[in-house]
Amino acid sequence: MNGATLFGLSAADLATLMAALATFAVLVAIYAAATVRNPMSRRVKALNERREQLKAGITVSNTKRRARLVHQRESTDFMRSLLQKLKVLQDDQVKVAQKKLAQAGIRSKDLAVAVIFGRLILPIVGGLTAALLIYVVDIFPDWTDVKRFGAFAVALLASYKAPDIYLSNKISKRSAAIRKGIPDALDLLVICAEAGLTVDAAFARVAKELGRAYPELGDEFQLTSIELSFLTERRQAFENLAWRVDVEALKGVVTTMIQTEKYGTPLASALRVLSAEFRHERMMKAEEKAARLPAIMTVPLILFILPTLFIVILGPAACSIKESL
Numbered sequence: 001m002n003g004a005t006l007f008g009l010s011a012a013d014l015a016t017l018m019a020a021l022a023t024f025a026v027l028v029a030i031y032a033a034a035t036v037r038n039p040m041s042r043r044v045k046a047l048n049e050r051r052e053q054l055k056a057g058i059t060v061s062n063t064k065r066r067a068r069l070v071h072q073r074e075s076t077d078f079m080r081s082l083l084q085k086l087k088v089l090q091d092d093q094v095k096v097a098q099k100k101l102a103q104a105g106i107r108s109k110d111l112a113v114a115v116i117f118g119r120l121i122l123p124i125v126g127g128l129t130a131a132l133l134i135y136v137v138d139i140f141p142d143w144t145d146v147k148r149f150g151a152f153a154v155a156l157l158a159s160y161k162a163p164d165i166y167l168s169n170k171i172s173k174r175s176a177a178i179r180k181g182i183p184d185a186l187d188l189l190v191i192c193a194e195a196g197l198t199v200d201a202a203f204a205r206v207a208k209e210l211g212r213a214y215p216e217l218g219d220e221f222q223l224t225s226i227e228l229s230f231l232t233e234r235r236q237a238f239e240n241l242a243w244r245v246d247v248e249a250l251k252g253v254v255t256t257m258i259q260t261e262k263y264g265t266p267l268a269s270a271l272r273v274l275s276a277e278f279r280h281e282r283m284m285k286a287e288e289k290a291a292r293l294p295a296i297m298t299v300p301l302i303l304f305i306l307p308t309l310f311i312v313i314l315g316p317a318a319c320s321i322k323e324s325l
Contacts, residue, residue, distance in 0.1 A: 076110040076111070076113045076114060079113045079114060079116075079117040080113045082117070083113065083116060083117060083120070086120075088116075088120060089113070089116060093116055094112050094113065094116070095112075097111075097112035097113075097115045097116060098112040099243065100115075100164075100167045100168075100171065101115070101167065102243065102244040103171045103174070103175070103244060103245065103246040104167050104170035104171045104174060105170065105174050105216065105219075106170075115163045115167070118162070118163045119160060119163055119164075122159040122160065122162055122163070123156055123159045123160045125159065126155050126156060126158065126159025126162075127152070127155065127156045127159065129155070130151065130152050130155035130156065131152060134148050134151055134152055135148065135152075171246055174216050175245070175246045175247050177214065177215075177216045177217070178214070178216050178217045178220065178245055178247050178250065179247050179249060179250075180214065180282075181210055181213065181214030181216075181217040182217070182247070182249050182250060182253070182278050183275050183278040183279045183282060184210065184213070184214070185206050185210055185214070185217055185221065186253065186271050186272075186274055186275035186278065187275050188205070188206045188209055188210070189202055189203075189206055189267075189271050190268050190271045190272050190275065192205050192206065193267045193268040193271065194268045199228060199234075199257070199261070199267070200225045200228035200229050201225075203221045203222070203224050203225035203228065204221075204222065204225040206218075206221050207219070207221035207222035207225060208222075220241060220244060220245055223241075223244075224237055224238070224240070224241045227240060234261055235258055235261065235262075238254045238257050238258050238261075239254070239258075241254055242254040249278055249281075252274060253271075253274060256270050256271065256274060
């Protein structure tokens with residue numbers, strides 16, 4: 001008699017498949033552990049290129065990057081011309097897209113046109129694909145007309161919102177990573193200010209010290225240090241930092257730095273007060289998460305832990321009662 005099967009696979013086939021997947025996972029883990037790369041190398045290279053751009057006043061620093069940027073500029077120019085012909089390209093949309101790209105850690109401003117172009121093209125491609133699969137190929141023959149139209153509408157809306165969802169996800173992750181390192185960065189800035197370092201040197205030192213623990217924050221501080229050294233107005237460098245990062249705490253730091261530059265107030269004392277406030281805020285958030293933990297654990301406790309506990313405790317007693325009866 002043939003044994004039971006699952007999706008046409010026998011128990012031996014399923015065991016072989018699971019063993020193959022486990023072996024593949026082990027190989028991937030070994031490869032990932034053996035090829036660990038320095039997360040700061042690419043960021044340092046990008047910052048050095050930015051320093052050369054500010055120093056020489058040019059757009060590119062080498063031939064390879066020039067060719068890549070020329071190709072990218074040609075693609076964005078084509079998208080820009082098409083959007084302008086359709087009269088759907090507005091300056092406000094471009095500025096908003098550029099700001100989101102900067103907050104997501106993407107330095108190229110030309111990609112803002114690509115984001116707007118994606119909002120135009122992706123709904124067409126996604127809608128046509130969904131219509132082809134749902135109405136022509138008929139992959140869901142049992143669905144009613146209402147379900148088919150709902151699936152088509154969801155695919156169309158998801159295609160339109162895909163670029164914004166991608167950018168919002170990157171912005172939220174990057175902002176959370178930067179927010180964690182602000183108190184430590186302020187403490188180091190206080191130490192550097194009391195040691196007599198200038199503001200740009202202090203930012204560079206803090207970026208070097210925090211580069212591995214908080215690479216996103218170190219990246220922004222290093223770029224701010226470079227702009228402080230080369231831009232004609234130091235205020236513009238601080239405003240660029242607030243523009244690139246979607247974190248209210250860092251905007252408060254930027255406001256404090258601008259005021260100290262303008263009025264000559266003591267930098268160390270102001271940063272020390274801000275650092276204490278941010279640490280208190282971070283502690284309050286941790287306490288809030290700890291207070292929500294019992295309510296969050298209630299559902300897993302009821303669904304998974306308590307039934308298993310009852311089976312372990314009451315199972316032997318039930319077996320004994322059944323045997324005695």
